[in-house]
Amino acid sequence: MKKLTSLVLALFLVPLALADSLVQDRAQLQLISSEFKFTEGPIADKDGNVYFTDQPNNRIMLYKTSAELEIFMQPAGRSNGLYFTAEGKLIACADEKNELWLIEPKTKEKTIILDSGNGKKLNGPNDAWIAPNGGIYFSNPHYKRPWWQDKSLRQEMQGVYYIAPGTKKVIIADADLVKANGLVGTPDGKKLYIADIGDKKTYSYDIEPNGSLSNKQLFCNMGSDGMTIDEKGNIYLTGKGVHIFSPEGKKLHHIDIKGWTANICFGGKEMKTLFITQQKNFYSLKMKVRGPGAHFK
Numbered sequence: 001m002k003k004l005t006s007l008v009l010a011l012f013l014v015p016l017a018l019a020d021s022l023v024q025d026r027a028q029l030q031l032i033s034s035e036f037k038f039t040e041g042p043i044a045d046k047d048g049n050v051y052f053t054d055q056p057n058n059r060i061m062l063y064k065t066s067a068e069l070e071i072f073m074q075p076a077g078r079s080n081g082l083y084f085t086a087e088g089k090l091i092a093c094a095d096e097k098n099e100l101w102l103i104e105p106k107t108k109e110k111t112i113i114l115d116s117g118n119g120k121k122l123n124g125p126n127d128a129w130i131a132p133n134g135g136i137y138f139s140n141p142h143y144k145r146p147w148w149q150d151k152s153l154r155q156e157m158q159g160v161y162y163i164a165p166g167t168k169k170v171i172i173a174d175a176d177l178v179k180a181n182g183l184v185g186t187p188d189g190k191k192l193y194i195a196d197i198g199d200k201k202t203y204s205y206d207i208e209p210n211g212s213l214s215n216k217q218l219f220c221n222m223g224s225d226g227m228t229i230d231e232k233g234n235i236y237l238t239g240k241g242v243h244i245f246s247p248e249g250k251k252l253h254h255i256d257i258k259g260w261t262a263n264i265c266f267g268g269k270e271m272k273t274l275f276i277t278q279q280k281n282f283y284s285l286k287m288k289v290r291g292p293g294a295h296f297k
Protein backbone atom coordinates (compact mmCIF):
# COMPACT_ATOMS: atom_id res chain seq x y z
CA MET A 1 0.00 0.00 0.00
CA LYS A 2 2.86 2.33 0.86
CA LYS A 3 4.54 1.67 -2.51
CA LEU A 4 1.27 2.34 -4.37
CA THR A 5 0.76 5.61 -2.46
CA SER A 6 4.30 6.69 -3.32
CA LEU A 7 3.73 5.88 -7.00
CA VAL A 8 0.48 7.89 -7.12
CA LEU A 9 2.18 10.81 -5.37
CA ALA A 10 5.10 10.69 -7.83
CA LEU A 11 2.75 10.69 -10.81
CA PHE A 12 0.88 13.66 -9.35
CA LEU A 13 4.03 15.65 -8.74
CA VAL A 14 5.52 15.24 -12.22
CA PRO A 15 3.18 17.64 -14.05
CA LEU A 16 3.43 20.14 -11.19
CA ALA A 17 7.22 20.07 -11.42
CA LEU A 18 7.06 20.51 -15.17
CA ALA A 19 4.70 23.47 -14.78
CA ASP A 20 6.99 25.01 -12.16
CA SER A 21 9.87 24.77 -14.64
CA LEU A 22 7.94 26.84 -17.21
CA VAL A 23 6.25 29.75 -15.42
CA GLN A 24 8.18 32.18 -13.23
CA ASP A 25 7.66 31.66 -9.50
CA ARG A 26 4.54 33.49 -8.28
CA ALA A 27 4.06 35.02 -11.74
CA GLN A 28 0.55 36.25 -12.52
CA LEU A 29 -1.12 37.32 -15.73
CA GLN A 30 -0.56 41.04 -16.26
CA LEU A 31 -3.18 43.01 -18.19
CA ILE A 32 -1.34 45.45 -20.44
CA SER A 33 -4.40 46.94 -22.11
CA SER A 34 -8.07 46.23 -22.86
CA GLU A 35 -8.65 49.01 -25.39
CA PHE A 36 -9.25 46.68 -28.33
CA LYS A 37 -12.12 44.90 -30.07
CA PHE A 38 -10.39 41.60 -30.90
CA THR A 39 -6.63 41.01 -30.62
CA GLU A 40 -4.66 38.50 -32.69
CA GLY A 41 -1.36 37.59 -34.31
CA PRO A 42 1.38 38.59 -31.80
CA ILE A 43 5.00 38.27 -32.89
CA ALA A 44 8.25 39.75 -31.55
CA ASP A 45 11.01 41.44 -33.53
CA LYS A 46 14.71 40.74 -32.85
CA ASP A 47 14.71 43.24 -29.95
CA GLY A 48 11.68 41.71 -28.25
CA ASN A 49 9.15 44.40 -29.23
CA VAL A 50 5.77 42.77 -29.86
CA TYR A 51 3.50 43.51 -32.83
CA PHE A 52 -0.11 42.31 -32.74
CA THR A 53 -3.36 43.00 -34.56
CA ASP A 54 -6.69 44.51 -33.59
CA GLN A 55 -8.56 43.22 -36.61
CA PRO A 56 -12.02 44.86 -36.20
CA ASN A 57 -10.29 48.23 -35.74
CA ASN A 58 -8.11 47.49 -38.78
CA ARG A 59 -4.79 48.21 -37.09
CA ILE A 60 -1.48 46.67 -36.11
CA MET A 61 -0.30 47.58 -32.64
CA LEU A 62 3.25 47.77 -31.26
CA TYR A 63 4.16 47.09 -27.64
CA LYS A 64 7.77 48.11 -27.00
CA THR A 65 10.14 46.64 -24.45
CA SER A 66 9.99 50.07 -22.79
CA ALA A 67 6.31 49.31 -22.01
CA GLU A 68 5.06 51.88 -24.55
CA LEU A 69 1.98 50.88 -26.53
CA GLU A 70 1.28 52.56 -29.86
CA ILE A 71 -0.44 52.10 -33.20
CA PHE A 72 2.05 50.78 -35.73
CA MET A 73 -0.19 50.84 -38.80
CA GLN A 74 -3.79 51.84 -39.52
CA PRO A 75 -5.43 50.87 -41.82
CA ALA A 76 -3.72 47.51 -41.97
CA GLY A 77 -5.66 45.38 -44.44
CA ARG A 78 -7.66 43.77 -41.61
CA SER A 79 -4.50 41.85 -40.76
CA ASN A 80 -4.74 38.75 -38.58
CA GLY A 81 -1.63 36.59 -38.11
CA LEU A 82 1.85 38.14 -38.29
CA TYR A 83 5.37 36.76 -38.62
CA PHE A 84 8.85 38.20 -39.18
CA THR A 85 11.20 37.24 -41.98
CA ALA A 86 14.87 36.66 -41.19
CA GLU A 87 15.55 40.14 -42.61
CA GLY A 88 13.17 41.74 -40.11
CA LYS A 89 10.26 42.42 -42.46
CA LEU A 90 6.75 41.71 -41.31
CA ILE A 91 4.52 39.17 -43.05
CA ALA A 92 0.84 40.01 -42.49
CA CYS A 93 -2.16 37.80 -43.23
CA ALA A 94 -4.27 40.67 -44.58
CA ASP A 95 -7.69 39.15 -45.09
CA GLU A 96 -9.57 42.32 -46.03
CA LYS A 97 -8.81 41.36 -49.64
CA ASN A 98 -7.49 37.84 -48.91
CA GLU A 99 -3.81 38.71 -49.36
CA LEU A 100 -0.38 38.16 -47.87
CA TRP A 101 1.58 41.38 -47.28
CA LEU A 102 5.25 42.10 -46.71
CA ILE A 103 5.73 45.24 -44.57
CA GLU A 104 8.95 47.19 -44.07
CA PRO A 105 8.75 48.25 -40.38
CA LYS A 106 10.87 51.40 -40.78
CA THR A 107 8.91 52.90 -43.66
CA LYS A 108 5.65 50.94 -43.28
CA GLU A 109 5.77 50.34 -47.03
CA LYS A 110 3.78 47.24 -47.97
CA THR A 111 4.09 44.83 -50.85
CA ILE A 112 1.40 42.31 -51.78
CA ILE A 113 3.26 39.04 -52.15
CA LEU A 114 0.25 36.80 -52.75
CA ASP A 115 -3.44 37.27 -53.56
CA SER A 116 -4.46 33.94 -55.08
CA GLY A 117 -3.75 30.23 -55.13
CA ASN A 118 -4.28 27.82 -58.00
CA GLY A 119 -5.98 30.60 -59.97
CA LYS A 120 -8.56 31.38 -57.28
CA LYS A 121 -8.85 34.05 -54.62
CA LEU A 122 -7.68 32.89 -51.19
CA ASN A 123 -10.25 32.22 -48.47
CA GLY A 124 -8.54 34.42 -45.91
CA PRO A 125 -4.91 33.91 -44.85
CA ASN A 126 -4.98 33.46 -41.09
CA ASP A 127 -1.62 32.47 -39.59
CA ALA A 128 1.87 32.12 -41.05
CA TRP A 129 5.22 30.60 -40.15
CA ILE A 130 8.48 31.09 -42.04
CA ALA A 131 11.01 28.28 -42.31
CA PRO A 132 14.76 28.98 -41.96
CA ASN A 133 15.13 28.77 -45.76
CA GLY A 134 12.58 31.57 -46.25
CA GLY A 135 9.69 29.37 -47.33
CA ILE A 136 6.30 30.52 -46.02
CA TYR A 137 3.59 28.22 -44.66
CA PHE A 138 0.16 29.75 -44.08
CA SER A 139 -3.30 28.55 -43.16
CA ASN A 140 -6.24 29.44 -45.39
CA PRO A 141 -9.51 28.89 -43.48
CA HIS A 142 -12.84 30.45 -44.41
CA TYR A 143 -14.38 32.75 -41.79
CA LYS A 144 -17.15 35.01 -43.09
CA ARG A 145 -15.84 38.48 -42.28
CA PRO A 146 -18.33 41.34 -41.85
CA TRP A 147 -16.23 43.56 -44.13
CA TRP A 148 -16.50 41.18 -47.09
CA GLN A 149 -19.16 41.81 -49.74
CA ASP A 150 -18.65 38.34 -51.22
CA LYS A 151 -18.67 35.79 -48.38
CA SER A 152 -18.65 32.71 -50.59
CA LEU A 153 -16.04 29.96 -50.20
CA ARG A 154 -13.26 30.62 -52.73
CA GLN A 155 -11.06 27.59 -52.09
CA GLU A 156 -12.63 24.26 -51.17
CA MET A 157 -9.42 23.30 -49.37
CA GLN A 158 -9.12 25.04 -45.98
CA GLY A 159 -5.72 23.56 -45.25
CA VAL A 160 -2.17 24.89 -45.37
CA TYR A 161 -0.23 26.30 -48.32
CA TYR A 162 3.51 26.71 -48.90
CA ILE A 163 5.32 29.41 -50.87
CA ALA A 164 8.78 28.37 -52.01
CA PRO A 165 11.53 30.84 -51.03
CA GLY A 166 12.13 33.64 -53.50
CA THR A 167 9.07 32.77 -55.60
CA LYS A 168 5.30 33.18 -55.71
CA LYS A 169 4.88 29.50 -56.47
CA VAL A 170 2.20 28.12 -54.15
CA ILE A 171 1.81 24.44 -53.36
CA ILE A 172 -0.69 22.69 -51.10
CA ALA A 173 1.18 21.49 -48.02
CA ASP A 174 -1.79 19.60 -46.53
CA ALA A 175 -5.28 19.55 -48.04
CA ASP A 176 -6.62 16.86 -45.72
CA LEU A 177 -7.72 19.20 -42.93
CA VAL A 178 -11.20 20.38 -42.00
CA LYS A 179 -10.17 23.95 -41.13
CA ALA A 180 -6.52 24.73 -40.46
CA ASN A 181 -5.65 27.67 -38.24
CA GLY A 182 -2.58 27.99 -35.99
CA LEU A 183 0.80 26.64 -37.06
CA VAL A 184 4.40 26.79 -35.88
CA GLY A 185 7.66 25.09 -36.76
CA THR A 186 10.84 24.20 -34.93
CA PRO A 187 13.76 26.66 -35.25
CA ASP A 188 15.84 24.08 -37.14
CA GLY A 189 13.13 23.87 -39.81
CA LYS A 190 12.74 20.12 -39.48
CA LYS A 191 9.25 19.86 -38.00
CA LEU A 192 5.94 21.71 -38.43
CA TYR A 193 2.88 21.65 -36.20
CA ILE A 194 -0.55 22.49 -37.66
CA ALA A 195 -3.78 22.89 -35.70
CA ASP A 196 -6.96 21.68 -37.39
CA ILE A 197 -9.37 23.77 -35.36
CA GLY A 198 -12.28 22.44 -37.42
CA ASP A 199 -11.56 18.87 -36.29
CA LYS A 200 -10.18 19.65 -32.79
CA LYS A 201 -6.81 18.08 -33.55
CA THR A 202 -3.19 19.17 -33.92
CA TYR A 203 -0.70 17.31 -36.12
CA SER A 204 3.08 17.17 -36.45
CA TYR A 205 4.92 16.80 -39.76
CA ASP A 206 8.45 16.35 -41.01
CA ILE A 207 9.54 19.14 -43.36
CA GLU A 208 11.28 17.86 -46.49
CA PRO A 209 14.09 19.83 -48.24
CA ASN A 210 11.67 20.95 -50.98
CA GLY A 211 9.18 22.29 -48.41
CA SER A 212 6.69 19.45 -48.70
CA LEU A 213 5.39 17.77 -45.55
CA SER A 214 5.66 14.09 -44.66
CA ASN A 215 5.13 11.69 -41.75
CA LYS A 216 1.90 13.28 -40.55
CA GLN A 217 1.24 12.28 -36.94
CA LEU A 218 -1.52 13.14 -34.49
CA PHE A 219 0.11 15.38 -31.87
CA CYS A 220 -2.88 15.90 -29.60
CA ASN A 221 -6.68 15.83 -29.61
CA MET A 222 -7.03 19.59 -29.42
CA GLY A 223 -7.26 22.27 -32.07
CA SER A 224 -5.87 25.76 -31.66
CA ASP A 225 -6.36 29.32 -32.87
CA GLY A 226 -2.74 30.41 -32.54
CA MET A 227 0.48 28.61 -31.58
CA THR A 228 4.01 29.17 -30.41
CA ILE A 229 7.00 27.11 -29.28
CA ASP A 230 9.63 27.55 -26.58
CA GLU A 231 13.36 26.79 -26.44
CA LYS A 232 12.66 23.29 -25.10
CA GLY A 233 10.38 22.46 -28.00
CA ASN A 234 7.19 22.66 -25.95
CA ILE A 235 4.12 23.59 -27.99
CA TYR A 236 1.63 26.22 -26.82
CA LEU A 237 -1.99 25.96 -28.04
CA THR A 238 -4.76 28.50 -27.53
CA GLY A 239 -8.54 28.56 -27.24
CA LYS A 240 -9.81 28.07 -23.70
CA GLY A 241 -6.73 29.65 -22.20
CA VAL A 242 -3.25 28.39 -23.08
CA HIS A 243 -2.38 24.68 -23.11
CA ILE A 244 1.29 23.67 -23.06
CA PHE A 245 2.41 20.29 -24.43
CA SER A 246 5.80 18.60 -24.46
CA PRO A 247 7.38 17.78 -27.87
CA GLU A 248 5.97 14.26 -27.38
CA GLY A 249 2.41 15.59 -27.01
CA LYS A 250 2.11 15.24 -23.22
CA LYS A 251 0.01 17.93 -21.49
CA LEU A 252 2.28 19.91 -19.14
CA HIS A 253 0.34 22.96 -18.03
CA HIS A 254 -2.82 25.03 -18.52
CA ILE A 255 -2.93 28.80 -18.17
CA ASP A 256 -6.56 29.48 -17.31
CA ILE A 257 -7.99 32.60 -18.97
CA LYS A 258 -11.70 33.31 -19.17
CA GLY A 259 -13.03 33.92 -22.67
CA TRP A 260 -11.46 32.99 -26.00
CA THR A 261 -7.67 33.15 -26.16
CA ALA A 262 -6.65 33.77 -29.75
CA ASN A 263 -2.86 33.76 -29.98
CA ILE A 264 0.49 33.92 -28.19
CA CYS A 265 4.18 34.65 -28.65
CA PHE A 266 7.36 35.10 -26.66
CA GLY A 267 8.88 38.57 -26.47
CA GLY A 268 10.58 41.07 -24.19
CA LYS A 269 14.28 41.88 -23.93
CA GLU A 270 15.19 38.34 -22.89
CA MET A 271 12.41 36.61 -24.86
CA LYS A 272 11.14 35.17 -21.55
CA THR A 273 7.74 36.86 -21.46
CA LEU A 274 4.68 35.20 -22.93
CA PHE A 275 2.34 37.70 -24.62
CA ILE A 276 -1.28 36.65 -25.00
CA THR A 277 -4.04 38.12 -27.16
CA GLN A 278 -7.46 37.41 -25.66
CA GLN A 279 -10.48 39.11 -27.24
CA LYS A 280 -10.28 42.80 -26.25
CA ASN A 281 -7.32 42.17 -23.91
CA PHE A 282 -3.55 41.99 -24.25
CA TYR A 283 -1.73 40.13 -21.45
CA SER A 284 1.80 39.19 -20.44
CA LEU A 285 3.14 36.39 -18.25
CA LYS A 286 6.73 35.96 -17.03
CA MET A 287 8.24 32.61 -17.93
CA LYS A 288 11.36 30.63 -16.99
CA VAL A 289 11.79 29.43 -20.55
CA ARG A 290 12.62 31.52 -23.61
CA GLY A 291 10.99 31.66 -26.99
CA PRO A 292 12.94 30.21 -29.91
CA GLY A 293 14.23 33.53 -31.31
CA ALA A 294 17.42 33.39 -33.39
CA HIS A 295 15.65 33.32 -36.76
CA PHE A 296 16.84 36.84 -37.60
CA LYS A 297 19.95 37.52 -39.66
